[in-house]
């Protein structure tokens with residue numbers, strides 16, 4: 001899709017699958033799998049009928065620049081205008097679908113929008129197969145060839161990331177000082193870690209481990225970004241908009257009583273409620289101009305995951321007519337769950353102090369279909385996987401009351417998602 005001035009004409013056909021498409025990951029051939037899964041449901045895809053890799057914007061571009069989103073949205077619209085679609089199922093995720101990942105910062109590379117050759121999906125117990133070809137009548141009804149068994153990862157060597165633990169805690173401390181001096185209210189600071197296996201990592205094995213360990217999260221794989229994020233940037237079904245804002249984290253307790261205590265403590269902590277409130281405010285500010293009837297609960301609830309618990313707020317709205325999914329994604333990114341407040345000051349501080357390029361970490365990841373339905377998460381609890389290497393990322397919201405050692409411990413709990421996915425069970 002990149003070089004061509006006229007987008008290719010695509011022939012898209014979706015048919016129901018009579019089998020239950022059990023084990024969507026089991027359908028995937030090895031190599032560059034595309035996936036968006038919640039437990040047993042979701043969509044997986046492979047091959048590339050069309051692909052668009054937005055160029056990074058030049059250095060010096062304001063951090064809130066949205067060119068990567070607008071060019072991708074335009075390319076997908078052009079592609080749809082030229083597509084011939086036969087859809088016998090008609091659910092969100094059927095017909096033409098583009099999987100996407102967008103870099104956190106406009107000047108970073110790694111953004112991609114990919115329309116696969118084959119998609120297998122499952123939703124509310126209904127399964128389907130979508131094939132996307134360059135010629136009419138080329139659609140085999142059964143395109144589900146046998147695939148190889150996913151390979152275990154094998155031994156992994158771990159290396160620290162860009163900053164040592166001490167240097168990262170110093171960065172948190174100086175950020176707290178800048179927040180207390182009034183320069184900004186909140187910044188989300190992240191760190192990285194490296195894993196190197198002895199042979200290429202089979203992403204399918206990571207997907208299977210992530211979706212079973214985190215059935216309530218969104219397990220994703222798009223252009224190397226792999227993870228299981230709990231944070232839903234937006235879901236669009238028709239004009240119905242939903243978002244799940246997360247900010248504020250505690251570990252899980254050693255037993256039920258301890259777990260409740262930690263949850264209650266977070267619910268009544270002024271520091272965590274403030275950190276969460278800023279993330280909710282950023283969602284409200286982004287979505288108010290684009291929606292009608294935006295409802296946001298006054299108080300967060302607790303979301304418990306296998307590794308941590310979060311303060312969570314679910315927002316609903318009706319999207320205003322004519323607003324596309326990628327337009328809304330561009331407006332929402334970066335929420336103060338991954339950027340900070342004020343947004344631009346926080347983005348500049350992040351670029352100045354983190355000492356690394358976030359790439360797709362904390363950027364939007366998800367899919368959009370030809371009817372405008374979409375699900376986009378924030379690429380958290382993940383890694384960029386390439387060949388035998390994985391670069392893991394984890395971050396935390398820093399506010400005036402943050403303590404560097406606790407924040408470091410929090411990044412370790414968040415790293416666990418991918419550390420465990422990359423670790424084979426003992427046999």
Ligand SMILES: C=C(O[C@H]1C=CC=C(C(=O)O)[C@@H]1O)C(=O)O
Nearest residue numbers: 246247248249337394395396397
């Ligand atoms: C930035 C991350 O988490 C965000 C989402 C939920 C809770 C967060 C927190 O409590 O700091 C972060 O805002 C991450 O996982 O790397």
